[in-house]
Amino acid sequence: MTREQPQAPATRLVETVITPPVIAAVSAHAAAKVPGVVRLEPGLRGLAGSLTRIARQKIKGLEPAPTEGVRAFLEHDPPDVRVEIDLSLSGLDQAAATAQAVQRAVTRAVTEATGLTPSAVSVSILDIEIRGGLL
Amino acid sequence: MAMNHATQDYLLPCGRDVEEVWDRLDEVDAGRADAHELDCPHCRATHESLRVLRGLTRELADDDAEPSPDLTGRIMAAVRAEVRRRELVPLASAEPGEVQVSDQAVAAVLRFAADTVDGVRARHCRVRRSAEDELAVDVELRLAIARDFDGDSLDVVRERVTAAAGARIGLRLARLDLVVEDIYDA
Numbered sequence: 001m002t003r004e005q006p007q008a009p010a011t012r013l014v015e016t017v018i019t020p021p022v023i024a025a026v027s028a029h030a031a032a033k034v035p036g037v038v039r040l041e042p043g044l045r046g047l048a049g050s051l052t053r054i055a056r057q058k059i060k061g062l063e064p065a066p067t068e069g070v071r072a073f074l075e076h077d078p079p080d081v082r083v084e085i086d087l088s089l090s091g092l093d094q095a096a097a098t099a100q101a102v103q104r105a106v107t108r109a110v111t112e113a114t115g116l117t118p119s120a121v122s123v124s125i126l127d128i129e130i131r132g133g134l135l
Numbered sequence: 136m137a138m139n140h141a142t143q144d145y146l147l148p149c150g151r152d153v154e155e156v157w158d159r160l161d162e163v164d165a166g167r168a169d170a171h172e173l174d175c176p177h178c179r180a181t182h183e184s185l186r187v188l189r190g191l192t193r194e195l196a197d198d199d200a201e202p203s204p205d206l207t208g209r210i211m212a213a214v215r216a217e218v219r220r221r222e223l224v225p226l227a228s229a230e231p232g233e234v235q236v237s238d239q240a241v242a243a244v245l246r247f248a249a250d251t252v253d254g255v256r257a258r259h260c261r262v263r264r265s266a267e268d269e270l271a272v273d274v275e276l277r278l279a280i281a282r283d284f285d286g287d288s289l290d291v292v293r294e295r296v297t298a299a300a301g302a303r304i305g306l307r308l309a310r311l312d313l314v315v316e317d318i319y320d321a
Binding site: 083127 | 216227231236306
């Protein structure tokens with residue numbers, strides 16, 4: 001995703017390029033902090049992609065920000081950002097309410113970090129932990 | 136390759152255990168699949184995921200680098216997530232984007248709610264999208280009851296399961312069928 005920003009002198013433009021892993025990492029961080037979220041859930045392909053990214057970053061001596069469980073999609077024309085998140089919740093809060101809190105938190109975090117507001121944040125709840133009891 | 140304890144008793148919607156499916160993967164790939172394995176969409180989809188897993192583990196086995204201690208756990212969590220992602224039911228959301236929940240997560244919550252009634256042990260729970268309301272589900276819950284079980288308590292089961300669906304998930308039950316399929320000595 002590319003944003004063009006005016007900069008002095010007024011006639012000169014600079015580009016800020018934001019890639020899907022950045023959106024995914026910002027989203028993952030925001031989602032994981034929402035109360036009631038136990039963990040994000042990567043599938044096999046997501047895990048494979050994540051391990052590849054981790055390996056590349058570690059070669060450079062970097063510790064990559066986690067993106068597992070999040071898929072970010074960027075369109076350039078027209079500009080559009082969509083985020084999909086797979087996660088597990090605790091059974092202590094209502095799942096639908098927690099999922100909506102995740103949608104709001106991710107939308108806010110991505111907008112603040114990138115200036116791009118996601119058109120959709122989709123949440124899939126893959127597990128609800130009930131070890132501590134529900135009722 | 137045997138799977139660890141995290142996958143034991145992990146049933147697919149068709150009733151087969153993931154570990155059983157894993158154990159028979161070589162047989163299936165050798166053309167010796169049984170009729171169920173050939174026809175069942177859950178088993179076939181699980182086969183595909185497990186083949187990806189097998190490919191990954193072989194790559195890791197060939198790699199001289201020491202794997203991180205939690206790698207196996209992450210791979211198995213990914214397998215479970217892959218299975219759960221296949222059957223999702225929608226939840227209402229006022230925000231842009233969809234919210235969905237795994238039918239197996241719903242089933243676990245509803246089974247737990249039924250188990251809170253004295254003399255009831257929940258068994259299989261099948262969750263399906265309602266044909267009449269896209270934000271509701273049809274549920275069939277199979278139970279075993281104690282020999283001295285009070286028949287009126289089935290109403291309590293119905294109340295608690297319905298309440299748990301709304302309060303803990305945010306899901307409406309369009310239909311709840313209770314099937315008493317066994318009896319046990321309390």
